[in-house]
Amino acid sequence: MQDDSAHILCSAPAGLDGRLPRSFKDRDYRVECSYQPPHTTTCASRLSEFSGRVDCHPTRQMVLEEEGELPLKQPSVKLLLKVVFTALLLAVIVWQLGGLAEVGTLMRGINPWYVVVLLLFNTADRALMTFKWAWLLRGRGVHLPFLRGMRIYCASMIWGMFLPATMGADVIRAVKTSAIGLNSHEIVASIVIERMLGFLASLLCGLVGLVLLSFFSGVDGRFDFLWWLGGAALLGTVILFAASFTQRVYDFLHHHLLYRFRHQKIMEKFRQFHSTYRAYREHKRSLATFFGLTLIEQLGPMLHSWLVAQSLGIDVGLPFIAGAVPLALLISRIPISIGGYGVYDGVFILLMSLAGVHATEAISISLVGRLMETGAWLPWWLTDVVGNRSLRLARPFAERTEERVAS
Numbered sequence: 001m002q003d004d005s006a007h008i009l010c011s012a013p014a015g016l017d018g019r020l021p022r023s024f025k026d027r028d029y030r031v032e033c034s035y036q037p038p039h040t041t042t043c044a045s046r047l048s049e050f051s052g053r054v055d056c057h058p059t060r061q062m063v064l065e066e067e068g069e070l071p072l073k074q075p076s077v078k079l080l081l082k083v084v085f086t087a088l089l090l091a092v093i094v095w096q097l098g099g100l101a102e103v104g105t106l107m108r109g110i111n112p113w114y115v116v117v118l119l120l121f122n123t124a125d126r127a128l129m130t131f132k133w134a135w136l137l138r139g140r141g142v143h144l145p146f147l148r149g150m151r152i153y154c155a156s157m158i159w160g161m162f163l164p165a166t167m168g169a170d171v172i173r174a175v176k177t178s179a180i181g182l183n184s185h186e187i188v189a190s191i192v193i194e195r196m197l198g199f200l201a202s203l204l205c206g207l208v209g210l211v212l213l214s215f216f217s218g219v220d221g222r223f224d225f226l227w228w229l230g231g232a233a234l235l236g237t238v239i240l241f242a243a244s245f246t247q248r249v250y251d252f253l254h255h256h257l258l259y260r261f262r263h264q265k266i267m268e269k270f271r272q273f274h275s276t277y278r279a280y281r282e283h284k285r286s287l288a289t290f291f292g293l294t295l296i297e298q299l300g301p302m303l304h305s306w307l308v309a310q311s312l313g314i315d316v317g318l319p320f321i322a323g324a325v326p327l328a329l330l331i332s333r334i335p336i337s338i339g340g341y342g343v344y345d346g347v348f349i350l351l352m353s354l355a356g357v358h359a360t361e362a363i364s365i366s367l368v369g370r371l372m373e374t375g376a377w378l379p380w381w382l383t384d385v386v387g388n389r390s391l392r393l394a395r396p397f398a399e400r401t402e403e404r405v406a407s
Contacts, residue, residue: 082338089342093349097359106312106364114311115372121307122376125300126154132293133194139286140279142186144177151387152176154380161339161374170195176384189277194294196241197287201294202333203234205326212323213354226327245281250274301325308368314361316352324351 094100130149137144152173160169170191178184207230243249254262254271261267280287302322309316328347332340345366352362 082336086337086342089337089346093342093345093359093363097363102360103364103367106360107368109313110368111311111313114307118304118307118311118372119376121300121304122373125297125304126150126157126376126380128293128297128300129153132290132297133190135293136190136193136286136290137182137186139283140186140190142182142190144182148180149177151380151384154377155384157377158374158381183276185273185276188273189280192277193280193287194290196237196244197291197294199333200234200237200241201291201298202326202330203230203237204295205298206230206330207234209323209325209327209330212319213327213351216317216320216323216355230330245278250278298326301329304372305365305369308365308372309361312361312364312368314357314365316355316357320355324348324355327351 097103127150130146130153133153134144134146134149156169156173156176159172174184174187174191177187207227210226210230253274258267258270262271302318302325305325306316306318306321309321325348328344328351329340331347332344334343337343345363348366349359349362352365353359
C-alpha cells in the first residue's frame with residue numbers, strides 16, 4: 001500500500017464534548033495509510049469507524065494518526081503508593097548497607113570477559129523467549145518474523161522501565177506487534193497465556209528452590225508458610241488456567257455476570273478476545289511445548305546470577321543460587337512495588353545471607369544482573385527506534401479514540 005498523507009479537521013459532536021480529550025476538538029490531524037496487506041482493513045473502513053464518533057471532514061479516506069501526543073492521565077493513588085513504597089524499600093536497603101561506596105568498589109572489579117559472556121547470555125535468553133512466543137502464535141496461524149519479534153520484545157522491555165505499572169512491557173509489546181498488522185486479539189491472547197504458564201513455571205521453580213535451600217542451608221521453620229502458600233498458589237493457578245478455557249466459564253461471564261454490558265464496545269472486544277483465547281484449547285501440543293520451553297527458560301536467571309557472582313569474584317555455589325533466585329523472583333511478583341524493585345533485592349539479600357553472602361555482595365549481584373540485561377536489550381531497542389523513525393509508542397489513532405469514547 002502506498003504511503004500518503006493529508007490533513008483533516010475534527011470537532012466533537014454534540015453530547016460528546018465532556019467525553020473526549022481536549023486535543024480531539026477543533027484540531028488539525030495528519031492522516032496516513034500504514035497498514036500492510038494481507039492483515040489490513042481498508043482505510044475507508046477505519047476512517048468510517050472514527051467518523052461515527054467524531055465529526056471529521058477528511059480530504060482523503062485514510063487511517064487516522066494523531067500528530068501530537070494525547071494528554072496523559074493523572075497518576076493513580078495506587079501507582080503513587082507503589083512509587084513511594086519502592087523508594088522506601090530501596091532507601092532502607094541503602095541505609096542498611098551504609099551507602100553504596102562498597103558496592104561501587106565491588107562492581108568496578110568485574111571481570112571484562114564475563115561482561116561479554118553475560119551480554120551474550122542475556123541475548124540468548126531473550127531469543128528463547130521470542131522463539132517460544134512466535135511458536136505459540138504459529139500454532140494459531142499467525143506468523144511473527146523472528147528478528148522483528150526480537151526487536152519488539154527487547155524494545156518493549158526498555159520502554160516498560162519508564163512507563164507506569166498499568167502500561168508495562170506486555171502492553172507495549174501487544175501494541176507494537178499489532179501495529180505491524182498482526183491480529184490484536186491473537187497477540188493479546190498469546191501474551192495472557194504466556195504470562196499464566198510463566199507464572200505456573202515460576203511457582204514450580206520456587207517450590208524446587210525451597211527444596212534446594214532446605215537441603216543446602218537448613219532453612220528453619222520461619223519459611224514453612226512458604227510451602228503452604230506456594231502449594232496453594234500452584235493449585236489455584238492450575239485450576240484457574242484450566243477453567244479459563246471451559247464453555248461454562250465463558251457462558252457465566254458473558255451471559256450472566258457481564259450480560260447487562262454486552263452492547264458496550266469494550267465488552268464486545270473482551271468477548272472477541274475471550275473467544276480467541278479459548279481457541280487455544282485445541283492446540284494442546286503447542287501449549288505443552290511452550291510450557292516445556294518456559295521451564296527451560298526459568299533456568300536462565302539462576303545461571304545468570306551465578307555467572308554475575310563469578311564475574312565479581314563472589315564465592316557462592318550454583319545449587320544455592322538455583323534455590324534463592326527463583327524464590328526471590330516469585331516473591332517479587334507481588335504487586336507492591338514498581339517492577340519488583342526493592343522487593344526482589346530485599347528477599348535476595350535475605351536468602352543469600354543463609355549462605356554467608358554479605359548484603360553488599362548480594363546487592364552487587366542484583367545490580368550487575370540488571371545492568372547486563374539492559375545492556376543486552378539496548379541494541380535491539382535502538383534498532384527498533386531507528387526502524388520506526390520515532391521515539392513515540394502509539395496505537396492507531398482510531399483505536400485510541402474508540403476507547404476514549406467508550407470510557
